[in-house]
Each structure stands twice: as C-alpha cells, then as structure tokens.
Amino acid sequence: MARPFEKIVDINETKELWKVAVKVHHKWTVISNNREHIELIFIDVDISGADFHVIVPTALKITFDSVLLVNNTYTVMNFLPQINDLMFKTSKHPYVIRFTVGTRVSDINKYEIPGKKLNFKPFAEIISGN
Template sequence: MAMVRPFQFIGDINQKKDFWKLAVRVKDKWAIVKDQKEHLEVVIVDAKGDDIHVVIPTEYKAMYDLILKENNTYTLSNFQVGTNDLLFKASYHKYRLKWTGGTTAVDVNVHNIPIQY
C-alpha cells in the first residue's frame, strides 16, 4: 500500500524543504517578457484563503500555459522556495515559489476551493 502524503497549506510554506503538496486554485495568471524571453507568473490560493506567487520559467511556460487555467483547481507538488523579494508583489506571502523540472500539476478540478478568494 502506497503512503499518501497529506496536503499542506500555503501558510505553512517555508524554506526548510522544497517538497510541498498543495491543493490550490489558480487565482490569476499572466505572462512576462524579460530580456526577449517570456515566462509565466501565477497566484495560487488554498482552501484557507492564503495565496502565494509562483514563477514558471521560460522552459516550462509553453506546456503549463496550456495546463494551468484561471479558476481551475490542481494538486501542485515540488517547488523551489525563495524569498518574496520582488519589487512588484503579486502576493504578500513571505515566500514565493519557482516551478522546476520536478514540479507537477495534477487532479484538475477535484478540489473544493471557493472562487471568492
């Protein structure tokens, strides 16, 4: 029998580890062009209403731009956690997440996360 990891909450995210399993709704999504390269940025929110900024680098943009849709819910796992030190803050969370080659987005629209967040 496989061990199922429980979901964690955005409010618990810290830099002590990179394996986080989150049930989230995509609250907002936009593309940024910098140095002739385009990457994605999203804000995700969990069932407690906490949100966090996620940066999806250029190499993953094309695939996840198709997969991640605003207001859809997902199980997201495995991120690089960094300090939210950007000048423009899409979220007031202390940290931000960076998508990596190991990040996964599954379970489309199986979580009940209210849209009002």
C-alpha cells in the same frame, strides 16, 4: 502512502517536497529580454484564502501554460520556495514559488476552492512606498 496536503501559510524554504491543493486566481505572461515566462497567483484550499505568487520559468512555460488555467483547481507538488524580494508584491506571503523540472500538477478541478476577494492597497500607501 500518499503525502498529506500542506497549507500555503506553512510554505518556507526548508524543503522542496511540498504538496498543496490550490486554485489559479490570476495568470499572466511576463516578457523580459525577449524571453517569456508565466506568473500566477494561487489560493489555498484553506478557508483563510491564503495566496502566493508563482513563477513558471521560460524552460517550463510550454509544459504548464496550457494546463494551468484561471479558476481551475490542482494538486501541485515539488516546487522551490524562494524569499519574496520582488519590487511589486502580489501576495503578502513571504515566499514566491518557482516551478522546477520536478514540479508535478494533477487532479484538475477535483477541489472546491472559493474565489478570493481582491484587497487593493489605498493609493496613499502606494505613493508613500508602503
């Protein structure tokens, strides 16, 4: 029997066997110490438009770079949630998702997931450190 889909808002670090239906909202490459990895923002199939920050490590970049495209939808399974302690947060979600060698991506463009409206912080909050 297939595992049911879970909502992004429910993701926490209690397990690694998650299954979510998502849309790639943003994607960028990060270069650090002459190594590249991918970072993305996924949005949930849920109507609330929940999102989370995703990190695809250097070792898995080649595997997922050509598969994960902006505005495409996917089923993503088996990833590692970690506390979102990034200095610059791209999501309000308390966790970031790190792909592992066990992560699976399938069902390309099987879902209808609307885009997410951008909600920028006011400059005053950024300057004050909020």
